[in-house]
Amino acid sequence: MELKTPLYDAHVKAGGKIVPFAGYLLPVQYETGVIKEHMAVRTQAGLFDVSHMGEILCEGKDALVNLQHILTNDFTNMVDGQARYSPMCNENGGTVDDLIVYKRSDDHYFIVVNAANKDKDYQWMLAHQSGEVTFTDVSDQYGQIALQGPKAMEILRKLTTEENIPKKYYHAVFGAEVAGMPCIVSKTGYTGEDGVEIYLASGLAEKMWETLLEAGKEEGLIPCGLGARDTLRMEAAMPLYGHEMDDEVSPLETGLNFGVKMKKDEFIGKKAIEDRGTPKIERIGLKVTGRGIIREHQDLYAGDQKIGHTTSGTHCPYLGYPIAMALVDAGSVAIGDKVEADVRGRRVEAEVVQLPFYKRAK
Template identity: 75%
Template sequence: MERKTPLYEAHVEAGGKMVPFAGYLLPVQYESGVIKEHMAVRTQAGLFDVSHMGEILCEGKDALANLQMLLTNSFENMADGQARYSPMCNEQGGTIDDLIVYKKNEGQYFIVVNAANREKDYRWMKEHQFGDAVFTDVSDAYAQLALQGPEAMKILKKLTEEESVPKKYYHAVFDGNVAGIPCIVSKTGYTGEDGVELYVDSKEAKRLWDILLEAGKEEGLIPCGLGARDTLRMEAAMPLYGHEMDDGVSPLETGLGFAVKMSKEAFIGKEALSANPPARKRIGLKVTGRGIIREHQEVSKDGKQIGQTTSGTHCPFLGYAIAMALVEEGSVDLGDAVQVEVRGRKVEAEVTALPFYKKQK
């Protein structure tokens, strides 16, 4: 039985096509369609319901020590309100999940995990909890709205005071408010554009959703679904758990070495990562032949299979088809031609740099 987010009725009223995703019923698109929603975020603004994501608190004198052991990144030297991205590994160096940790204050951290992994992550954290630290799943108390696009900050600033707007990327204001509604205002996103993610009391989600859409009319703000969220993150080459990584893929293989601090004294999975240099690497592919590449399709070079695609789509803003793949380390260089097996025929593609799309400064 799929759960409903606090915005379920709002999606149905707006003509959202509801589908099951990560245990929830969510809109894959609205009547406007995926392409229009994607382009709105690239050129104006889009509003997403991301309430299916999980939120976990870690509190206590040993909270930092617990995070240092559980996660591959380092959380020392963080300012209050600062956010940091990190994979969480198993003992074999595989990726249990990728998540974001916010420092609320000394001894209090707010962790955002992927929806499909909420129970698994929470169980793992509880099993490895030590000392004076407690993990608490607070997901049901929060709804999360993502306001994204070049006009997003302009829309937000119509509804809030300067002190509620984070000054830097990957920072949050924990005691912020938007239109008088208390919110955590976080300068983060999963689209490759400017914007914020707003964490709000579940009971206030519908009111905030309506206020934002009304306030953003002049800027072309529209509601957006899972389809556009996926094409946007793919253009920006952002990895997705269950595609570019899972329990059998190390964060080093999928290009997340920047968030793996091998200089830390210890963390779960460090020994395995040290002992096993990456055998694969994540690459970008631009389709040069005819066809759309999807996930789990064989990638070959000179007749030899070298790996598998992890995600693929046609990108509305770029105007061509792309894919990401995990291939054998050292098997290709930028500019190389490869072939991808699509329904029994070979589709030509070229190895290209990631990200595919980067917003203009």
Template identity: 75%
Template structure:
């Protein structure tokens, strides 16, 4: 049975089209539709309910040692309030999940994990923890709202004291408040735009939601659903667990090298990645040059005169859709590295129809600073 976030009633009231997702009932879109929601975030501002994400505390004298052991990134040089992205790997180097770690204080870390993986991740941490730290699932205590877009910070400043708003990307203020509601205010997001993610007490979520929408109404702020969240992250080429990575794909294969510190002391999955050597596959961006829209799990081919039908299978798509701001269909794929050069022309099998594509640089979209 699917769960409801603290904002379920607010979504229904706003005309949200509710669907099952990651064990929850969430809005895929509202009356405006995915395209208008997407464009609002690119041009003005959008508000998302991401309360289905999971929150886990890591506390204790050996908290840092535990993070260093469990995760691929290095957390030794973080300052209080700083956030850091990291994959979490299994013994074979595959990806258990990707997550964000916040340092609240020495020996006290706040970890945000993907919704569909919350229980799996928490159990993985418990099963692989070292002595001297405790992990606590506090997901039920929080609602999470994402305020994203060029006008997001302007809207936030009308409700939050300036000294409670983080100034740097991937930093958070833990004792923040928005309209008098206590919040963790984090300068992060999953849209490719400026903005914040707000962690508020679950019982004050609807009050915060209504307050933000009312405050930003004249700026074009509208509620946005899962559909726009996916098209926005696609344009920004942000990987999604279960698509660009999974238990069999290493973070090195999907282009997350920046978050894998092979020079630090041992972490789960390090030896497997060392033994595997340089990755043989690579995540690439695909622009459709033929007719059609590519989706996930479609076979990618390169032309090869020596193959029986003139084509050689070299990988598969991981995500794909028509992107509203770009005005064209794009996708991402994991393919053999030897074919991964920008400009290479390939073919994707879209339900039996061969659609021409070309490798283009990632991300597809970058916001103007």
């Protein structure tokens, strides 16, 4: 049976089209539709319910030692309030999940994991913990709301003061207050736009949601569903677990080298990644030039040679054309090359392009 987020009633009231996703009932879109929601985030602002994401605390004298062992990134030089993205690998070098770690203090870290993997990730952490450390799944205690778009910060400033707003990207203010409600304000997101993610007690989530929507009326703020969340992350070429990576694909094979610190003494999967050698597959971006939309799991060809398969694909409202990402044999194609995807027995042409497809102007 699917769970409901603390904002379920607000979505129903606002006409959200509810679908099951990662074990939760969430709005895929509202009556405005995916295209308008997507464009609102690119040009004004959009509000997302991301309360289905998981939150895990890592606390104790050996908290850092555990993170260094279980995750591929390096957390030794973080300052309090800083966030860092990291893959988490299995012993074979495949990806268990990708997640974000926030440092609250030397012995207290706040970890945000993908909804579909929450239980698996938590069990993985428990199975690989050592020394004086406690991992606690606190997901049920939190609601999470993402305010995203070029006008997001303008809206936020109506409800709080500067000391509650992180100064830099991938930083958070713990013990912040927005509209009088205690919360964590994090300068992060999954849309390629400016904005924040707000974590707060689940009982306050609906009040915060309504307050933000009211405050953002003049700026054109609207609620957005899973559909727009996916098209936005696609334009920004942000990988999604289960698509661009999984238990078989290593972070290096999907272009997440920045989150894998091979100079670290050790981490789970390091030896296997070294043994794999230079990655034999790579993630590429495709602009569809033929007729049709290329979706996931479609075979990709360069001439008659099968070179890989697509991992995600959609029509992108802001760019105005269909795009896809794919995992292909390393070095099989270069930027500007033409390829073809097999879409239900019909070949659809695409051009290999630079990632990300969309990058916001600073």
